[in-house]
Amino acid sequence: MSTPNHGAEDLLRELAPQVLGVLVRRYGAFDACEDAVQEALLAAALRWPGEGVPDSPRGWLVTVASRKLVDQVRSEAARRRREDALALATPQSALLAHSADAVPASDQDDSLALLFLCCHPSLSAPSQIALTLRAVGGLTTAQIAAAFLVPEATMAQRISRAKQAIKTAGTTLSLPEGSDGVERLAAVRHVLYLTFNEGYSTTGGTDLTAPELSAEAIRLTRLLHRLVPEDPETAGLLALMLLTEARRPARTGPHGELVPLAEQDRADWDRALIAEGVDLISRTLPRGQVGPYQLQAAIAAVHDEAEHTDATDWPQILALYDLLERFGPNPVVSLNRVVAVAMVQGPAAGLDLLARLESDKRLARHHRLLATRAHLLEMLGRHQAAACAYREAAGRSASGPERRHLTQRAQRLENPA
Secondary structure, eight states: OOEEEETTTHHHHHHHEEEEEEEEHHHHHHHHHHHHHHHHHHHHHHHHHOOOOOOOOOHHHHHHHHHHHHHHHHHHHGGHHHHHHHHSOOOIIIISSOGGSSOOOOOOHHHHHHHHHOTTTSSHHHHHHHHHHHHOOOOOOHHHHHHTTTTHHHHHHHHHHHHHHHHHHOOOOOOOOOOHHHHHHHHHHHHHHHHHHHHSSSSBSSSSSSSHHHHHHHHOOOHHHHHTTTOHHHHHHHHHHHHHHHHHHBBBTTTBBBOOGSSSSSSOHHHHHHHHHHHHHHHHHSOOOOOOHHHHHHHHHHHHHHHSGGGHHHHHHHHHHHHHTTOOHHHHHHHHHHHHHHHHHHHHHHHHHHHHHHTOOOTTHHHHHHHHHHHHHHTTOOOOHHHHHHHHHHHOBBBHHHHHHHHHHHHHHOOOO
């Protein structure tokens, strides 16, 4: 054993998918293997701080998880056949003779295959996110439930149903090929994107952000980028997350209140993350296989590189949004493009364009469309109409900090003094 270190928790989360991959490849039964790995992670979290991290932490976890799995199967009288098969597949020497540290672990890393498995098309997006965070991220059910502001029992049911769906589908731990592989990789990116967004702007609750969720999304996207280094959209997604996360320190005030991008103190932005994100997207874009995540990262880079709000290159941002819209209709992209049009051609042009979006049922009564209208009306000096729009937007937001911010904007316009 080595001496204890403060990075034990990070190490456990890094090793979680590797250990699960070893067990699933060895025994099958994803659901049972995942439960066993969670127990092994808990055992490590309790023992390593006092005893120190093993010389072979992955081997330790594989062995302990294997023992947990065998114990679990042996305790189920109704599954004698499975117990016999598992006992035959597991050498007694692996269970009894050696210490956990002494068991050599396979060099194969199945993390990418696990990501594909957790993002199986038979699962809903919330189930994909929950299963990915637990199986690949190594988070406990309680941690995931807390991040998404739902009861632990609710999240446990969601994860249980997801694992049962994987079992029913009979999916094996393998990498899909051809067009299926491309589609599944896109699904993995989308799950990580949704996870990050929920952490950066929570859809409900009293807090504006959930930093631990965004941090986990970035960690897993780094992992995905390491596994598929030549995929430009994965690189673009990671760059987008880094460039967005860099603004988090300035995004809220001392009491957790929302601070709009234009009013943020850019001295508080994380320059290391900005430099990393800009470097990554600068190396990725020239490859020529441009996709939506890369374009969003490029837009974020233009914002982050501006020394102050007035120095923002809005014509370049508008040109990037024009390219982004070519990848298909996306109401959020269209709404963001409205702001870019307003900054380049004037707020009246932005309002004209906004009126066309009201026919889109996904946006017509959305609080962000209403907030955008309020902002453009305020730019035109139509303060009473802007205040009404701000209040209507506040009434439709599920986020406490956003509601307070929008209400305060309305009050400021109604009472200039």
